[in-house]
Amino acid sequence: MTETILETQELKKYFPVRSPLLKRTIGWIRALDGVSFAIQRGEIFGLVGESGCGKSTLGKTLLGIYQPTQGKVIFKGQLISDLPKKAARKLRREIQYVYQDPGASLDPWWTTERLLREPLVIHTDLSRQEMDERIRRMIHAVGLEEEHLSRYPHEFSGGQQRRLALARILTLNPDLIIFDEPTSGLDVSVQATILKLFKDLKEAFHLTYLFISHDLSVIRMMCHRVAVMYLGVIVEMGPTEAVFAQPKHPYTKALLAAIPVPRVTPEQEEIVLEGEPPSPEHLPSGCRFRLRCPYAEEDPCSLREPPLEESDSGHYVACHLQEKVE
Numbered sequence: 001m002t003e004t005i006l007e008t009q010e011l012k013k014y015f016p017v018r019s020p021l022l023k024r025t026i027g028w029i030r031a032l033d034g035v036s037f038a039i040q041r042g043e044i045f046g047l048v049g050e051s052g053c054g055k056s057t058l059g060k061t062l063l064g065i066y067q068p069t070q071g072k073v074i075f076k077g078q079l080i081s082d083l084p085k086k087a088a089r090k091l092r093r094e095i096q097y098v099y100q101d102p103g104a105s106l107d108p109w110w111t112t113e114r115l116l117r118e119p120l121v122i123h124t125d126l127s128r129q130e131m132d133e134r135i136r137r138m139i140h141a142v143g144l145e146e147e148h149l150s151r152y153p154h155e156f157s158g159g160q161q162r163r164l165a166l167a168r169i170l171t172l173n174p175d176l177i178i179f180d181e182p183t184s185g186l187d188v189s190v191q192a193t194i195l196k197l198f199k200d201l202k203e204a205f206h207l208t209y210l211f212i213s214h215d216l217s218v219i220r221m222m223c224h225r226v227a228v229m230y231l232g233v234i235v236e237m238g239p240t241e242a243v244f245a246q247p248k249h250p251y252t253k254a255l256l257a258a259i260p261v262p263r264v265t266p267e268q269e270e271i272v273l274e275g276e277p278p279s280p281e282h283l284p285s286g287c288r289f290r291l292r293c294p295y296a297e298e299d300p301c302s303l304r305e306p307p308l309e310e311s312d313s314g315h316y317v318a319c320h321l322q323e324k325v326e
């Protein structure tokens with residue numbers, strides 16, 4: 001039995017561009033431009049795409065740090081995008097966010113013990129003894145030692161900081177964890193142990209993950225399903241293996257072709273991505289990928305935005321020329 005834990009419907013987040021002199025809004029950055037997907041309980045759902053495509057904006061909008069411009073976020077059957085701040089804050093315990101740089105999100109003046117205790121003091125009414133017990137459990141769960149409790153965050157390595165950030169989150173018994181580039185800046189061997197730890201903890205604590213990364217090999221290793229984002233929209237989504245073995249969108253093909261050897265898709269035609277994505281403030285008409293797409297045609301690509309449609313079972317793609325591309 002699958003159960004949808006989190007769902008978005010046509011989620012949009014536009015940031016205003018203000019004129020520095022007149023202080024008026026002179027345009028909009030369309031960081032999220034209509035994103036719909038559903039994550040099942042127990043799943044690791046990946047989100048991949050180039051820098052600036054809106055991955056972190058999506059994570060932060062799900063968490064309620066940003067108010068959506070339009071669209072819905074539904075968590076465990078409850079519409080949370082319209083909740084008042086106080087009610088939203090309560091829900092945030094159940095959805096937690098692991099930041100790109102956990103070192104920066106940990107107060108440098110606090111010991112590990114205090115860092116782990118503080119969320120419990122704020123969000124729970126556990127007794128001191130129960131808190132001690134939970135802190136000890138979490139520190140062991142993430143592979144740190146009790147003697148680490150008296151240390152400060154800067155006294156940890158990058159890998160250990162990841163563990164600490166995770167222990168802090170786990171003390172609150174979340175249901176869903178959003179990881180935002182959780183292994184950036186780690187060397188490959190540490191990265192592998194940290195990823196393994198994430199997987200083990202998911203099983204041990206019955207968690208669900210939204211896993212944001214620009215690194216396709218990490219996504220492939222970790223995720224059951226993946227959504228590929230380009231300039232604020234999902235252009236392809238499906239089971240990870242299907243998307244890697246048979247990418248359908250020219251953008252996904254280009255991303256896969258850019259992975260260093262060994263080639264993931266040896267028999268496939270290579271598309272080389274040229275140039276930078278256009279600014280999310282000035283999107284082209286029609287398909288937003290068309291200016292970088294080798295297949296693009298005037299009609300229909302510049303005329304209409306392609307919708308995300310199911311192509312194979314569970315495998316979705318947003319491309320007018322899908323048959324040609326294959």
Ligand SMILES: Nc1ncnc2c1ncn2[C@@H]1O[C@H](COP(=O)(O)OP(=O)(O)OP(=O)(O)O)[C@@H](O)[C@H]1O
Nearest residue numbers: 015029031050051052053054055056057058214280
């Ligand atoms: N608070 C903000 N105010 C204005 N614009 C923003 C804000 N946050 C993000 N943006 C813009 O929204 C777009 C998406 O940014 P976002 O941080 O979501 O990208 P990303 O996919 O997480 O990139 P990266 O891989 O570099 O982390 C970018 O054009 C960015 O400049």
Ligand SMILES: [Mg+2]
Nearest residue numbers: 055056057180
């Ligand atoms: Mg980001």
